[in-house]
Amino acid sequence: MSLKLTLKKKPTVPVEAESICPDKMEGLGLRDIAALPVHHGNETTTVGDFFKVTGKSNGEIRLEGDTSRFKMVGAAMSKGRILIKGSVGQHVGVAMSGGEIVVTKNADNWVGPEMSGGRIIVKGNAGHMVGCAYRGGQVGVTGGEIIVHGNAGNETGNTMRDGLIAIGGNSGDFTGVGMLAGTVIVLGEMGQRTGAAMKRGTIVSMEDAEMLPTFTYACSYRPNFLRLYLCHLRDLGLPIKDSWIGGSYHRWSGDSIELNRGEALIFDR
Amino acid sequence: MRIKSTEIVDTFAEAFEMWGTRMIITADAPEWADAAARSLTGFATSVIGCKCEAGVERVLSPDETPDGRPGASVLLFAFDPDGVANRLVERIGQCVMTCPTTACFNGLEAKKNVVVGGKLRYFGDGYQIGKRLDGTRFWRIPVMDGEFVVTDRFGVQAAVGGGNILISGASSAACLSAAKAATAAMREVPGVILPFPGGVVRSGSKVGSKYKELPASSNQAYCPTLRGFVPQTNVAKGVGCVLEIVIDGLDLKAVEEAMQRGLHAAVKPGIKQISAGNYGGDLGKYHIGLHGLVGGKVA
Known part of the structure; x- marks a missing residue:
């Protein structure tokens, strides 16, 4: 039986809810969990002020109700599972290193910033800055997976260094901007300036994309490694077509204003 | 037996x-x-x-x-x-x-x-x-x-190498037929391989040689042509051919299961004897008894 947090009062302003994390709730009784602090505007309140806490802590936390104003859920999470039955606010899974977060609807901006492990699955759409470094940071995601079934906003994978980000729909502008390594796969269309200033790493799209002039076309070929990723994403429930798994991709190298060791692989129709 | x-x-x-x-x-x-x-x-x-x-x-x-x-x-x-x-x-x-x-x-x-x-x-x-x-x-x-x-x-x-059976038959044809059936049965077992050509080896060896530089040499005790000549032979009367199947496996159970299946599959007309190769028990860590396998004993 998992721990169940049912929303009883919708906050008037966003709540910073770093306490909602298996690491912080492990071993606590229901009363202690309800007493954990959350920040509502300029007030320090408690989990119990907003949620009815029931069930038993077994490593999984279930959030029910409209939690779209709850920020930083699963912050620094290293284990366990959070199931958010609805939408969630910004910074979900920030700096997480393990475990799994599943959002059944949408996630606001900054999904999994600077995460190093674990998996975040968003069944709906995600906002801007999926899997990014914070402003001023040198390195974004260094491991783990972010799987968005719907669309994502701008700067997906900004300065990521390892790991996997997959977007089932479209991504906005600057997909993979400043990437250091890692893999971003977009099943839909990408916005403008894909891969700008990327040093290394891989950006994949199943739709045509306009590449920057600082990218150089190499060839159309069948990247065997991509089969591993696409089979993996299919196992995770993304609608991967057979033609994508066995197909050819146009390879572009870039960004030549940087190391030029990055690549964009665009599905060859 | x-x-x-x-x-x-x-x-x-x-x-x-x-x-x-x-x-x-x-x-x-x-x-x-x-x-x-x-x-x-x-x-x-x-x-x-x-x-x-x-x-x-x-x-x-x-x-x-x-x-x-x-x-x-x-x-x-x-x-x-x-x-x-x-x-x-x-x-x-x-x-x-x-x-x-x-x-x-x-x-x-x-x-x-x-x-x-x-x-x-x-x-x-x-x-x-x-x-x-x-x-x-x-x-x-x-x-x-x-x-x-x-x-x-x-x-x-850690794995197991050198599981084996020796098939002695009246003729080369009988032994080949038995060996073919045995290797087919053994290959059904996950986690094993039969490293020799077609899974079968005819040049069974012993440790050492009269020639100092050789670490191994032909095992004369299993050579039918030397039966009347060498001081000690393991070739039974009426045997004209001996073939060995060597089995390597990722664990002992897999090797034993392969030997067991192969042993039963190799029992065919013209096969006089099924034996196994060993060095007196002093060298190898694992001793896999044939009678135990026939009785269904597997690790």
Whole structure:
């Protein structure tokens, strides 16, 4: 039986809810969990002020109700599972290193910033800055997976260094901007300036994309490694077509204003 | 003990501890996966002469491989983990990376791992790309048909080498027929290979030789032509041919199960005796008794 947090009062302003994390709730009784602090505007309140806490802590936390104003859920999470039955606010899974977060609807901006492990699955759409470094940071995601079934906003994978980000729909502008390594796969269309200033790493799209002039076309070929990723994403429930798994991709190298060791692989129709 | 007209000799196979690994070789088409697997497992019959023993465990369908392509599962054994690692680097580098469209993945989850792709990557001369997916690191090495994908590390585990049965028959034809049936039955067992050509060896050996430089030499006790000449023979009256099947496995149970199945399958008309090779029990860690196998005893 998992721990169940049912929303009883919708906050008037966003709540910073770093306490909602298996690491912080492990071993606590229901009363202690309800007493954990959350920040509502300029007030320090408690989990119990907003949620009815029931069930038993077994490593999984279930959030029910409209939690779209709850920020930083699963912050620094290293284990366990959070199931958010609805939408969630910004910074979900920030700096997480393990475990799994599943959002059944949408996630606001900054999904999994600077995460190093674990998996975040968003069944709906995600906002801007999926899997990014914070402003001023040198390195974004260094491991783990972010799987968005719907669309994502701008700067997906900004300065990521390892790991996997997959977007089932479209991504906005600057997909993979400043990437250091890692893999971003977009099943839909990408916005403008894909891969700008990327040093290394891989950006994949199943739709045509306009590449920057600082990218150089190499060839159309069948990247065997991509089969591993696409089979993996299919196992995770993304609608991967057979033609994508066995197909050819146009390879572009870039960004030549940087190391030029990055690549964009665009599905060859 | 007899099964039908065949005598099962009350003896044991003396098997040794080795270290083993499993590779999954894939390619765009089954024939290329097969070509790479055959090349990799060539000249790998005896660890003494070839530094390793290797063979194809089985053919894999696309839904059984990591990248969804046709493939082959290959086992390789050597004396120690370093020996496995060195042979993998040599053989994957020379026999799989060279073969069009192939990729090579670790097929053994084990506590101990050895670096393989992490060494082969240098063939990429700086253009190689490392990736990590779901906790597994692999390398993309640029080659002339695209990229060669190889896992960074391969699992190795303590294994068993040198399980065997000896089939003695009246004629070569009878022995070959029995050996063919036995090898087919043994290959059904997961986790084993039969490293010799067609799974069968005719040049059974003993340790040492009258010639000092040779570590092994022909086992005259099993040579039918010497039956009337050597001081001690294991060739029964009426036997004109002896064939051996050697089995290497990832664990003792797999080797025993393969021996058990092979032993029963080899009981055919014209087969006088089924025995096993040993060194008196002083050299090998594992003693696999034939009568125990007939009675259904498996580890």
